[in-house]
Amino acid sequence: MSPGFKRGLAGALLAAAALACVVWAGVAHAEVAAADPIDTAMRQCAARADRSSTAGQVQCIEAANDAWQGAIDAAYQPVLANAPSETLRRGWQESQRRWLAWRKEEAHLLHAVFATTEGSSYAMSAANLRLQPVRDRALALRKAAAQYQQAALALQAGDAPPAAQRTPRCSADAACQHADFDLNRYYRKLRAKLPVRSRPVLMRAERSWVAFRDATGPLIGSQDRVDLIGARIATIKRFSETVGND
Template sequence: MSKPNPPLGAFAAWAMRCALLAALSVAPFSARAEAARADPIDTAMQNCSARADRSSTPGQVQCIEAARDAWQQAIDAAMRSIAASAPDDQKRGWAQSQGRWLAWRKEEQALLRAVFATTRGSSYSITEANVLLQSVRDRALALRHVASRFAPVASTVGASAPLGASPASAPAPGASTAADAPAVSSPAATRAQSEDARAHDERLRPCNVDGACEHAQFDLRRYERSLRDKLPVRARSTLVRAQRAWWSYFDATSLLGTEAERADLIGERVATIKRLSETVGSD
């Protein structure tokens, strides 16, 4: 019996999210920072990149790596907040998710080395640094959102300090900053929080009956095949290991979120794999 077509609304929502993620993945990092300039880390990244003494390729890479370190600190702060405030089952779930994320990141770095070894031109070191940065930034933003759901009333997870700031000047975990979500004491914030909580209480449908999830997985498999075909034969095993580790991370993480977050998680991976498939062998 043929499978029913997924609802048009679900597909449209997935298509819009995937298009946005794909656009972010191929845009210069400065454009992504511009789109989120309110965050101190993005602002500092933009300012660093504009400095005359960072105009060279190594200088730009240094700015990106400093931003990646700052986003990693944001991840650590969010995880501390989750450990302090979340229910025990959520603590265990997010601790497992983080462990699998770290395992995937190790395999991902090997995949990126294999992909960018096929390119020519020093500018691709900037592209590689950006790809490494993006996954850390995505994870930090996701964990900030998770931590804000469990934070005490009228408290949010603080944004990381700008690049170059001393640890003493960084906001303490749980501190409110301009980059944070609104304090939950306001009516709008309270309503948004309750709607978000309800969304997380809803039971996840299987992916094959969720149009956004099913189409996202289809696109991921398609771009994965494209990347595999373009990689040198000796490098294809790095893709297999990276994808196996990513799916392990996905399996642990998707159960903790909503259907929309599950589709977005796959969409982030689609954007990365698509970008890598378009980069292999470039001059």
């Protein structure tokens, strides 16, 4: 078996796994199990005979991406409307601003990574990597919207709202520090593998993501923050494994 054939086979297997990663991502969390209508629709789309090609599978992922983007828009306004304080409301506005800025920079990084590959099989992997952060953001906003609505209803009923969570600084949270260490390790690995001309793209994307993380961290619980960093680790690791493949 020639090295070229092996690389091509590896690319095809990666593409086949990409959709599965999207479909099953988050199933370990009960509140985001695969019963979500958007995930269900994507699985049904992927199972259609006329979507069996790489292009067809990418269409299914992109349709899910659009649906999750709509879920972001639908959840964001209730978060602002029901935020228990002006500080939290402004915090979520800043988080969303940083999120949008990061997504713009990340698009350039994704392009730089996949520009080093050859073969249509990687189109699915790229589509997956575009989708997953959008899905994660929608679920985070849904969770915040549900929590704030619960607190608002408790106040209306004259009951004490749920106690506000206090998220310690990452430097005071061992799990957060460990996740940050792993992220920096994979970041350095990706930087070393990228072409020199693409390294500034990585630097801008990572700075933008750090700004998003820092704006979002105080708004969510400690475990959610670790999950946020963990998702970034998974993305950077995937980028590192992808660079230079053909």
